Amino acid sequence: MKIGVPRERKTLEKRVAITPDGAQDLVRRGHGVLIETRAGEGAAFSDEEYRSAGAKIVDSLEAVWTQSEMVVKVKEPHELEYQYFRPGLFLFDYLHLASMPEVAKALVDGGVTGIAYELVMDKQGRLPLLEPMSEIAGKLSVLNGSFYLLSQNQGRGVLLSGAVGVPRAQVTIVGAGISGRAACEIAFGMGAHVSIFDINTQKLEHLRAEFGNQITTAFSTPAALGRALETTDLLIGAVLVPGAAAPKVISREMISRMPNGSVFVDISIDQGGCAETSRPTSLDEPTYLENGVVHYGVCNMPAQTARTSTMALTNATLPYIVRLAEKGPIEAMKNDAVIRGALNTHKGKLTNAKVSEAVGIDYSPIDEVL
Ligand SMILES: NC(=O)c1ccc[n+]([C@@H]2O[C@H](COP(=O)([O-])OP(=O)(O)OC[C@H]3O[C@@H](n4cnc5c(N)ncnc54)[C@H](O)[C@@H]3O)[C@@H](O)[C@H]2O)c1
Known part of the structure; x- marks a missing residue:
């Protein structure tokens, strides 16, 4: 199969969909x-490294899209790329269509078969292609958040670790999944006091077992979260309902209770964001001020560590690219429930019910369109 990898066009998106080792x-x-x-x-991967790996270097976006049977990308297609959409073309990348109605419409109108990394769910119920980027975004959320807490960056001038005789900062994380856990690891490691909220007590139990009683785990209710935000320096939004728009678990009223100059990093922004x-x-x-709180809402946080992220992404995607390429995407989807579950668009139809609800395009069940 001919597999094409374009240069990413999203602002400052420096990741690429495959490493030279993956290409080889x-x-x-x-x-x-x-x-x-x-x-x-x-x-930091050169054309020469890809050439040595046996890949062909082509000189334009058009050449990649028109000469490939399957395009593999990192982020959703850029509007410059819509012109190359055609029936029979396979696209495998992060799509996040629930928060991108215009991309959903372009894929449907173009008849493209769009398979979303973030919806590949294995038999254990894990999301293996989202996990590595969630881990990295979770870790970066604390680094980015601590940067915007600095006095010269509109923050309230708080050091996460505190200092001798000065209390440590309060970090509150909503969502105890992959990105929430990674944020907890870094914030805890940097000496902050961490409180982590979720509605899944099993997730909280795992964190409690890992970090002991040095962190606070809490069942998430609006009342409990609202109280916690009154003393929060850094808030991190890390919730997910796979495929659906992120639930708005943080209201404007809750944000208005946070101290002036505190920081909110919403990792869930790629699914529409978890705060009003x-x-x-x-x-x-990356930031804007709302109710005196510095908001950070970057949808491609892992692009900041492009090399680490590209390697982690390739490790996760390569086995699935191989499955799609070996069997052919149609056969792979017919026989492989894990891949079929990630199908979003095919033959001019939208095949994910939650995405359909979020973007207002009619839903067609996968079995009817395959
Ligand atoms: N901004 C970025 O650059 C970036 C990068 C990677 C991932 N993400 C996004 O981060 C988000 C989180 O991903 P993840 O892999 O950590 O997900 P995950 O499934 O591992 O964890 C999500 C957690 O949210 C919890 N949750 C769901 N509804 C909740 C509610 N109403 N209240 C409290 N908790 C609730 C779940 O129980 C779960 O523990 C996703 O939207 C993902 O796409 C963003």
């Missing part, structure tokens, strides 16, 4: 790999 593995299995020139530059005050921002203008 696909070539070794008999597939053709087309890489747009300079696609790996932002992650959330809106997407970009890496070149």
Whole structure:
């Protein structure tokens, strides 16, 4: 199969969908790999490394899209790429269509078969292609948050660890899944006091077992969360209902109870954000002030560590790219429930009920369109 990898077009998105090692593995299995020139530059992978791995370097976005049977990307397609959509083309990447109605419409109108990384769910109920980026975004949420807490960055001038004779900062995390756990690890490691909220007590139990009673775990109710926010320096939103728009668990009223100059990093922003005050921002203008709270809403946080993220992403996606390429995507979807569950669009139809609810495009069950 001919597999194409374009250079990412989202603002400051420096990741690339595959490492040279990943490309070499696909070539070794008999597939053709087309890489747009300079696609790996932002992650410090040169065209020469891809060439040595057996990939073909092509000189334009158009060449990648028109010469490939399956395009593999990191982020959702950029509007520049819509013109290359056609029936029979397979696209495998993070789609997050519940918060991107215009991308959903373009894929449906173009007849593209769109398979979403973030909806690949294995038999244990885990999301193996979302996990590595969630782990990285969770870790970065504390680094980014602590940066915006600095006095010169509109923050309230608080050091997470505190100092001798000065209390440590309060970090509150909503969502105790992959990104919430990773945020907890870093915030705890940096010496902050961490409180973590979820509605799934099993998740809280795991964190309690891992970090002991040095962190606070709490069942998430609006009342308990609202009280906690009154003394929170750094709030991290890390909730997810797979496929659906993020639940708005944090109201504007709760945000208004946070101290002036406190910081809110909403990792869930790629699914629409988990607060009434959330809106997407970009890496070149990551923050805005709302009710005196610095809001950070970047949808591609792992792009900041492009090399680490590209390697982690390839480790996770490669086995699935191989499955799609070996069997052919249609056969893979017919026979492989894990891949079928991640199908979002096919033959001009939208095949995910939660996405359909979020974007207002009619839903067609997968079995009817395959
Ligand atoms: N912004 C970025 O750059 C970036 C990068 C990677 C992942 N993400 C996003 O981060 C979000 C979290 O991903 P994850 O992998 O950590 O998810 P996860 O499934 O591992 O964890 C989500 C947690 O949210 C909890 N939850 C669900 N509804 C809740 C509610 N109403 N109140 C409290 N808790 C609730 C779940 O019980 C679960 O523990 C997703 O939207 C994901 O796409 C964003």
